[in-house]
Amino acid sequence: MENLTLNTDNYQLAMAYAHFQNGTHNQQTVFEMYFRNLPFGSGYAVFAGLERVAAYLRSLHFSDEMILFLQKQPEGYSAEFLEELRNFRFTGTLRAVREGSVVFPNEPLLQVEARVLEAQIIETALLNAVNFQTLIATKAARIRQEVGPESYLIEMGTRRAHEADAAVWGTRAAYIAGFDSTSNMQAGMQFGIPTKGTHAHSWVQTHETELEAFRRFAEVFPESTTLLVDTYNTLGSGLPNAIQVAKELEQRGKKLFGIRLDSGDIAYQSKVARKMLDEAGLSYVKIAASNDLDEHTILHLKVQGAQVDIWGVGTKLITAYDQPALGGVYKLVERELHGKMEPSIKISGNPEKITTPYRKKVYRILNARGKAQGDYLALPEETDVTKGERIKLFDPVHTHVHKFVEGYTAVPLLETIFDEGKLVYALPEIGAVKAYHQTQLEQFDGEYLRNLNPEKYHVNLSERLWTRKRELIEMYGEAAR
Ligand SMILES: Nc1ncnc2c1ncn2[C@@H]1O[C@H](COP(=O)(O)OP(=O)(O)OP(=O)(O)O)[C@@H](O)[C@H]1O
Ligand SMILES: O=P(O)(O)OC[C@H]1O[C@H](OP(=O)(O)OP(=O)(O)O)[C@H](O)[C@@H]1O
Numbered sequence: 001m002e003n004l005t006l007n008t009d010n011y012q013l014a015m016a017y018a019h020f021q022n023g024t025h026n027q028q029t030v031f032e033m034y035f036r037n038l039p040f041g042s043g044y045a046v047f048a049g050l051e052r053v054a055a056y057l058r059s060l061h062f063s064d065e066m067i068l069f070l071q072k073q074p075e076g077y078s079a080e081f082l083e084e085l086r087n088f089r090f091t092g093t094l095r096a097v098r099e100g101s102v103v104f105p106n107e108p109l110l111q112v113e114a115r116v117l118e119a120q121i122i123e124t125a126l127l128n129a130v131n132f133q134t135l136i137a138t139k140a141a142r143i144r145q146e147v148g149p150e151s152y153l154i155e156m157g158t159r160r161a162h163e164a165d166a167a168v169w170g171t172r173a174a175y176i177a178g179f180d181s182t183s184n185m186q187a188g189m190q191f192g193i194p195t196k197g198t199h200a201h202s203w204v205q206t207h208e209t210e211l212e213a214f215r216r217f218a219e220v221f222p223e224s225t226t227l228l229v230d231t232y233n234t235l236g237s238g239l240p241n242a243i244q245v246a247k248e249l250e251q252r253g254k255k256l257f258g259i260r261l262d263s264g265d266i267a268y269q270s271k272v273a274r275k276m277l278d279e280a281g282l283s284y285v286k287i288a289a290s291n292d293l294d295e296h297t298i299l300h301l302k303v304q305g306a307q308v309d310i311w312g313v314g315t316k317l318i319t320a321y322d323q324p325a326l327g328g329v330y331k332l333v334e335r336e337l338h339g340k341m342e343p344s345i346k347i348s349g350n351p352e353k354i355t356t357p358y359r360k361k362v363y364r365i366l367n368a369r370g371k372a373q374g375d376y377l378a379l380p381e382e383t384d385v386t387k388g389e390r391i392k393l394f395d396p397v398h399t400h401v402h403k404f405v406e407g408y409t410a411v412p413l414l415e416t417i418f419d420e421g422k423l424v425y426a427l428p429e430i431g432a433v434k435a436y437h438q439t440q441l442e443q444f445d446g447e448y449l450r451n452l453n454p455e456k457y458h459v460n461l462s463e464r465l466w467t468r469k470r471e472l473i474e475m476y477g478e479a480a481r
C-alpha cells in the first residue's frame with residue numbers, strides 16, 4: 001500500500017514536536033476543511049478526493065526509513081519523539097461529505113477530530129488530495145454542462161497533466177463529474193473507468209498513403225475504428241478516404257465507428273463532414289473532435305452548429321488551465337482545554353477570513369419538491385432543524401439576506417468515514433459515486449448550476465451558531481485592541 005506519511009510540510013512536524021516537548025500532543029482538537037471561493041466563476045463545486053484520503057489514512061505510519069530520515073534533520077527531534085512517531089497511526093474520527101457531492105464555499109467538507117499531533121500532521125496531505133481533485137471534478141462538471149447530456153466525453157489529458165498522480169486521480173475526478181471514459185489505461189485498471197481511444201497522426205505517417213493507413217487500422221478494429229482525418233487535408237483527402245474505408249467495411253458487414261477532427265475550424269469541418277457522411281449513406285458514423293477544447297470553446301462550437309458527437313478533452317481539463325488551484329483551507333474550530341472541548345476562532349481584518357468556531361453539523365435544506373433551498377450549519381445539539389421546525393436561513397457574510405423556512409427536509413451532509421481510527425464507511429465503487437453526483441445535480445434549480453453568472457446559493461449559519469461566533473469575535477477582538 002502506498003505510504004504518503006511524509007507528504008506533509010516541515011512545519012507540521014515541527015509543531016507536532018513542539019507539542020510533544022510541551023506535553024500537549026494528546027490534546028483533542030477538531031479541524032475543518034473548506035474553501036472560501038469557487039473556482040472558474042462556477043456557482044458550485046464537486047467534491048472529490050475522499051477515496052485517496054481514506055487510503056492515505058489507512059496506510060498512515062512512519063516507516064523505518066522515514067524515521068531514519070527524520071533523525072537526520074536539523075530540527076534535532078528527540079529519541080522519545082521518534083519513538084512516538086514509530087507508533088503513530090490515525091486514531092481519530094473523520095467525517096466527510098460524499099464524493100460527487102455538490103458543495104459550496106465556507107461549509108466543512110472534511111471534519112477531523114483527533115489529538116493535535118495527528119490532526120496537524122495529516123493536514124497537508126488532506127488538502128493536497130481534496131483541493132486538486134475537487135478542482136478537476138468541478139472543471140469536468142462545467143464541460144459536461146456545455147456538451148449537454150447526450151454527447152460523449154473522453155478525457156485525454158495525461159500527456160499534459162502535472163505528472164502521473166495528477167493524470168490518474170484527475171481522470172477519476174473527471175469521470176465522477178461527467179466524463180464517460182478516459183484514454184489513461186492506469187486509471188482504467190485502478191478505478192474501473194472505461195478506456196477509449198482513436199489513433200494518432202503518426203499512424204497515418206507510418207504508411208505510404210492515408211488510405212492504406214485507414215484500411216490497415218480498420219482491418220484490425222473493424223467494429224470500433226475512429227479515423228483521424230486531418231493529417232494531410234481534412235476535407236480533401238481525410239474524409240473521402242474515411243468514406244471509402246467505411247464503404248469497404250460495409251461490404252464485410254461492418255461499420256466504421258467514427259472520424260476525428262483535431263485541427264482547423266471544427267464547426268465548419270464537422271458540418272461539412274456530417275453532410276458528406278450522410279450523403280454517402282453513413283449517417284451512423286460519429287464525429288469526434290479534439291484540440292485544446294474546454295467548456296468555452298465547446299459552447300462557441302455548439303452555437304455555430306458544430307456536428308460533434310464525441311468530445312475529446314485533455315490539457316485544459318486536467319491542468320485546470322484557467323484556475324490552477326482551489327484554495328481549500330484546514331482550520332482549528334475546537335480544542336480541549338482542562339479536559340473540556342472549547343470553541344476556537346481565527347480573527348481577521350477581512351470578515352470572510354474569520355473562521356466559524358465549533359464542530360458543526362452541515363445540512364442541506366430541501367423543499368417539498370426535493371430542491372435545495374440553502375445549506376445550514378448548526379451546533380451538534382441543535383434539534384429544531386433535525387425535527388423540521390421553522391428555522392431562519394441567513395447568510396453570515398450578508399446578514400440582511402434571510403428567509404424563514406418550514407416544511408423542509410434537512411439532509412445531513414457529513415458522513416462518518418473513520419471512527420476512532422477505524423474505517424467504518426463502505427467506499428462506494430466509482431459507478432455509484434458517478435450516479436450519486438447525478439442525483440446531487442438534480443437537487444438544484446438550473447440557476448445555481450449554469451456556468452456563467454450563476455445564482456448565489458447560500459450557506460447559512462443557525463442563529464445560535466452565529467451568536468456564539470459573534471461573542472467570540474467580540475471577546476478576541478477586544479483583547480486584541
Ligand atoms: N469554429 C471555431 N470557433 C472557435 N474556436 C475554434 C473553432 N474551431 C476550432 N477552434 C479552436 O481554436 C483553437 C485553435 O485552433 P487552430 O485552428 O489554431 O488550431 P490548429 O492550428 O488547427 O491546430 P494544430 O496546431 O493542432 O494543427 C483550438 O482551441 C480549437 O479548439
Ligand atoms: O488538445 P487536448 O485537449 O489536450 O486533447 C488531447 C490532444 O492530444 C493529442 O494531440 P497532441 O496535443 O499530442 O498533438 P497535436 O497538438 O499535434 O494534435 C490529440 O490529438 C489532442 O489534440
Ligand SMILES: O=C(O)c1cccnc1
Pocket residue numbers: 156157183196197198199290312314
Ligand atoms: O485516443 C485519442 O484520440 C487520444 C488520446 C490521447 C490524446 N489524444 C488523443
